[in-house]
Amino acid sequence: MIDLEALPHLPGCYLFKDEEGTVLYVGKAKDLKKRVSSYFQKRDHDPKTASLMQAARGLDFIVTNTEVEAFLLENTLIKKHWPRYNILLKDSKRYACIHLTGEKFPRIRIARKNTGEGEFFGPFVSAKERDYIYEVVRKTFQLRTCKKMPSRACLRYHIGACSGPCIGSVSTEEYGEKVKKATSVLKGNIRELIESMEAEMKEMASRQMFEQAMALRDEIAALEYLQEKQNMERQKKHDEDILNYIVRDNTVYLMLFKVYKGTLEDKQDYVFAFGEDFLEEFLVQYYSKNDPPEELIVPESLEESLVEFLAHVKGKKVRVTVPKQGEKKRTSRTCPEKC
Secondary structure, three states, rough: OHHHOOOOOOOOEEEEOOOOOEEEEEEEEEEHHHHHHHHHHHHOOOOOHHHHHHHEEEEEEOOOOOEEEEEEEHHHHHHHHHOOEEEOOOOOHHHHHEOOOOOOOOOOEEEOOOOOOOOOEOOOHHHHHHHHHHHHHHHHHHOOOOOOHHHOOOHHOOOOOOOOOOHOOOOHOOOOOOHHHHHHHHHHOOOHHHHHHHHHHHHHHHOOOOHHHHHHHHHHHHHHHHHHHHOOOOOOEEEEEEEEEEEEEEEEEEEEEEEEEEEEEEEEEEEEOOOHHHHHHHHHHHHOOOOOOOOOOOOOOOHHHHHHHHHHOOOOOOOEEEOOOOOOOOOOOOOOOOO
């Protein structure tokens, strides 16, 4: 039984349930009584909402102190109940990290979860970009990849792809230097590392350590190519996400561009059933799992409480832009029909 009179004029979350008590939908409201009442007052619901109202037989609600708290609670409840009428975003393997383990001779690996000892770099929104960086760093600094160090050298050592800590061909100190350089690259400090290595190469050449100098030269060449490919010297000083969508036949086709310092890193596509609050729901779920950018470019204005939620997640202000003209407007209109 749904008792609208019991609802307060306060912020919070509401949960529609079926006759068996299963949660069908979780929503957030600035005013619980007004928001839930609107479901029963409106007649021309979209198909998804109409189906929800036909199935709903019960209602629970939870009052919060602020709208931002309601956003946080809404996301927690969706993860707990997985309601069939909410947008359910699945994690993608593209968000894996690169992991340098905390072992005596750290190994480099692709990690799906950032748990465990060592350092994690990422997550990378582009699997192709992540794998390229992983391969360059692994090969350039000859880092081990084996889960357990063997008692004898493997093929990777013999082809020059690993420095062979398993057989003592590299000392702990020498391997540690390789790891430091790899860490610097993974943090994006390629230019500084190249300059340091160039000075070291000149010093070795002056001391007639030509073999070591040539090895450094090859490493520098690999890093310079990586730097060029990554376009590290970018004009913009901040990251931004650009979002746009179209609605066709009660289906939302949404596209999200990830732009890092002026360079397009990745494009993500989502398709889901249209609902009245789909954009708000998408943003809350997506940015509960992913760090919000410094600037979010969207095709329409967002409620102030949603902007405050993004700032709460990021830990600082997020600039939300609705472009009217110029480059941002052109970029936000690149979402074709049925993205």
